[in-house]
Amino acid sequence: MSVPPRLSMATLPSAAGAGMRAPRIDPAALDIGIVHLGIGAFHRAHQAVYTEDALAAAGESDWGICGVTQRSAHVRDQLVPQDGLYTVLQRGTGAREPRLVGSVRQVLATTEDDVVARLADPAVRVVTLTVTEKGYRLDRHGEPDLRDAGVRADLAGHAGAGHRPRTVVGTLVSALARRRAGHGRGLSLVSCDNLPGNGSVLRKLVTGFCAALPAPGGEDLAAWVAREVSFPSTVVDRMVPTTRSGDRDEIARTFGVTDAAVVVAEPFRQWVVQDDFAAGRPAWDRAGALLTADVTPYEAVKLRLLNAAHSLLAYTGALAGHETIAAAVADPELAAAAAALMVHDASPTLRPPAGLELSGYCDAVLRRFANPALGHRTLQVAADGSLKLPIRVLGTVRDRLAAGTEPTWAALAVAAWMVLLVRGRTDDDRVLAVEDPMLGHLRTQLGRLCDRPRPHDAARIVAVLLGVTEIFGDDLPAHPVFRDLLTAHVARLLTPTPRRPSRSAGS
Numbered sequence: 176m177s178v179p180p181r182l183s184m185a186t187l188p189s190a191a192g193a194g195m196r197a198p199r200i201d202p203a204a205l206d207i208g209i210v211h212l213g214i215g216a217f218h219r220a221h222q223a224v225y226t227e228d229a230l231a232a233a234g235e236s237d238w239g240i241c242g243v244t245q246r247s248a249h250v251r252d253q254l255v256p257q258d259g260l261y262t263v264l265q266r267g268t269g270a271r272e273p274r275l276v277g278s279v280r281q282v283l284a285t286t287e288d289d290v291v292a293r294l295a296d297p298a299v300r301v302v303t304l305t306v307t308e309k310g311y312r313l314d315r316h317g318e319p320d321l322r323d324a325g326v327r328a329d330l331a332g333h334a335g336a337g338h339r340p341r342t343v344v345g346t347l348v349s350a351l352a353r354r355r356a357g358h359g360r361g362l363s364l365v366s367c368d369n370l371p372g373n374g375s376v377l378r379k380l381v382t383g384f385c386a387a388l389p390a391p392g393g394e395d396l397a398a399w400v401a402r403e404v405s406f407p408s409t410v411v412d413r414m415v416p417t418t419r420s421g422d423r424d425e426i427a428r429t430f431g432v433t434d435a436a437v438v439v440a441e442p443f444r445q446w447v448v449q450d451d452f453a454a455g456r457p458a459w460d461r462a463g464a465l466l467t468a469d470v471t472p473y474e475a476v477k478l479r480l481l482n483a484a485h486s487l488l489a490y491t492g493a494l495a496g497h498e499t500i501a502a503a504v505a506d507p508e509l510a511a512a513a514a515a516l517m518v519h520d521a522s523p524t525l526r527p528p529a530g531l532e533l534s535g536y537c538d539a540v541l542r543r544f545a546n547p548a549l550g551h552r553t554l555q556v557a558a559d560g561s562l563k564l565p566i567r568v569l570g571t572v573r574d575r576l577a578a579g580t581e582p583t584w585a586a587l588a589v590a591a592w593m594v595l596l597v598r599g600r601t602d603d604d605r606v607l608a609v610e611d612p613m614l615g616h617l618r619t620q621l622g623r624l625c626d627r628p629r630p631h632d633a634a635r636i637v638a639v640l641l642g643v644t645e646i647f648g649d650d651l652p653a654h655p656v657f658r659d660l661l662t663a664h665v666a667r668l669l670t671p672t673p674r675r676p677s678r679s680a681g682s
């Protein structure tokens with residue numbers, strides 16, 4: 176079978192002839208006003224869609240997006256031959272009509288292109304970021320991690336001729352310095368990652384990087400940033416699994432074009448944005464985003480309920496051999512644990528915004544997880560647990576312990592992460608490809624405990640992992656209630672269970 180031609184402005188008419196709907200705006204008429212750092216599937220299914228809808232609603236054309244790939248040129252090489260066009264395949268119950276998006280007008284690769292020059296362009300007034308937890312390279316205090324070789328190289332090379340920054344913060348600060356020295360216009364830096372107070376986190380990171388530059392340049396730049404740059408916080412929500420080849424085949428079959436950059440997403444989407452912009456913004460409010468003075472109540476609800484339950488299902492589900500989140504939540508024991516984490520452990524720690532009813536939110540989250548069409552892999556959500564758990568789960572743990580209660584289910588999420596890390600296999604002994612930036616370090620510390628761990632190893636496993644202060648701080652390792660909860664869960668999770676026939680998705 177011959178491969179259909181690539182999706183592009185040139186092949187759009189033939190795809191339209193096969194029923195593909197044109198983007199809601201004219202891509203060719205857009206000028207770039209936004210740079211997005213980290214143009215993975217999530218951005219394409221979320222902010223890029225909101226931006227296109229906002230431009231269509233407001234009849235504006237000056238907020239086209241330049242997407243930047245962070246680690247490799249892969250996404251650039253997918254999108255550039257397609258003139259930035261791609262489809263979003265919405266997967267849920269009901270209609271599955273693919274949506275063609277045209278708001279991405281340029282794609283650059285940090286590794287090869289001059290991203291700083293693009294960021295310094297005065298027409299760019301908003302920079303959005305989805306660089307994942309690890310992209311920020313924070314130390315325990317929220318400052319740039321000076322042990323990180325990339326951060327150190329960017330500090331040393333700052334403003335040096337020919338230095339191409341490698342880190343997110345180094346890139347942003349180089350661009351800010353160039354804007355200040357050139358036209359002097361500020362802009363807004365908008366983190367869209369799952370971090371509490373993501374705007375404040377980014378502000379502290381950028382300011383900390385400026386402060387680490389040699390004086391007086393760094394101090395002056397920090398003062399300029401404080402005056403001219405805003406850092407709105409945001410809460411993003413949409414489940415976006417990794418695209419599979421079958422998704423690309425579906426587009427080829429239906430529309431007769433090859434879309435190498437197709438993304439899959441659930442129907443639900445939400446964006447809560449702190450309305451604090453230094454140089455204007457698209458009319459995202461007209462595209463369904465909630466612009467508000469304070470996103471904090473929304474953020475805590477999302478991270479401590481949805482993301483925490485997602486992580487619990489990812490770890491316990493992966494261990495039980497479930498390939499997808501939908502399969503994990505179809506397991507009554509795991510669904511009950513996810514519900515209990517949200518209802519018994521996390522909800523009492525939350526003060527939801529007016530109009531948001533927590534039990535309805537929890538039910539909706541479980542229904543979204545159960546979406547059988549999404550194919551969201553447990554191992555995708557399980558990735559980077561050492562960075563995610565402190566954000567999603569340990570706040571609940573601390574608040575419940577301070578209130579004198581036992582965070583049983585939150586501890587289960589942490590214990591299941593520990594078992595996944597130490598054993599790296601399902602209950603029925605299949606190898607699991609665990610991803611975590613601390614994996615090597617933690618497995619070295621665990622040493623022989625990683626070799627076929629048994630229930631009686633639980634106390635030692637917990638002692639080693641709970642002692643990692645980068646994850647658990649100085650307080651939790653010393654908390655006997657938490658330690659005992661973890662030990663009991665780890666011992667139980669390591670106890671062999673009678674083998675069931677097959678527990679993978681779709682079985």
Ligand code: CS2
Nearest residue numbers: 411412413414482485555556
């Ligand atoms: C998930 C999130 O991969 C993960 O860690 O928990 O990406 C989740 O799908 C989104 O936050 C949903 O908005």
